Amino acid sequence: MLSKAIETALNNQIKIEAESSQIYLAMACWAEVKGLEGVANFMYAQSDEEREHMLKLVKFVNERGGHAKISELSAPNVTFTSFKEMFEKLFEHEVFVSQSINDLVHISLEERDYASHNFLQWYVAEQIEEEAVARTILDKINLIGDDKGGLYLFDRDIENLTVTSASADGLQ
Ligand code: FEO
Numbered sequence: 001m002l003s004k005a006i007e008t009a010l011n012n013q014i015k016i017e018a019e020s021s022q023i024y025l026a027m028a029c030w031a032e033v034k035g036l037e038g039v040a041n042f043m044y045a046q047s048d049e050e051r052e053h054m055l056k057l058v059k060f061v062n063e064r065g066g067h068a069k070i071s072e073l074s075a076p077n078v079t080f081t082s083f084k085e086m087f088e089k090l091f092e093h094e095v096f097v098s099q100s101i102n103d104l105v106h107i108s109l110e111e112r113d114y115a116s117h118n119f120l121q122w123y124v125a126e127q128i129e130e131e132a133v134a135r136t137i138l139d140k141i142n143l144i145g146d147d148k149g150g151l152y153l154f155d156r157d158i159e160n161l162t163v164t165s166a167s168a169d170g171l172q
Contacts, residue, residue, distance in 0.1 A: 006116055007066040009107045014057045016100055019073050021050035023093060026076040027086055038155040060119055083151065084141050091134040098127040133161065
């Protein structure tokens with residue numbers, strides 16, 4: 001049985017994962033209309049992953065005697081000044097999500113909820129990977145700068161990154 005404190009914290013995380021999915025969906029749309037198909041596909045896949053993260057939490061809360069709350073979401077940014085800015089936002093968002101997961105782990109220990117603590121370890125590992133992918137992309141974007149040819153190659157190569165990331169993901 002979940003305590004009220006952990007149920008509230010898990011429900012907050014459900015909202016964060018749902019908002020993450022919307023944020024990346026908006027990024028996918030922006031990249032698609034800008035003609036970068038590889039980047040768009042990467043972002044669509046990221047968006048799907050975030051929905052899976054949300055669903056995993058929803059089912060866990062309901063299975064443990066809580067009630068998963070499906071709430072209204074904040075509207076995401078839909079336009080960006082550059083691809084660099086968009087990927088900076090992605091990285092910053094993943095750092096924020098990692099912090100939120102850390103806070104959740106902290107609460108699970110305070111509540112002596114070892115089942116939730118164990119469950120959350122999957123998210124701890126996932127955040128390491130998500131941050132690493134975002135950092136790798138940002139490094140590449142910084143190397144490319146404003147070079148159009150570099151962006152073209154990046155758009156082609158990022159699709160391989162999607163495959164690696166998806167196959168390393170335990171949800172598939
Ligand atoms: Fe579910 Fe990218 O955090």
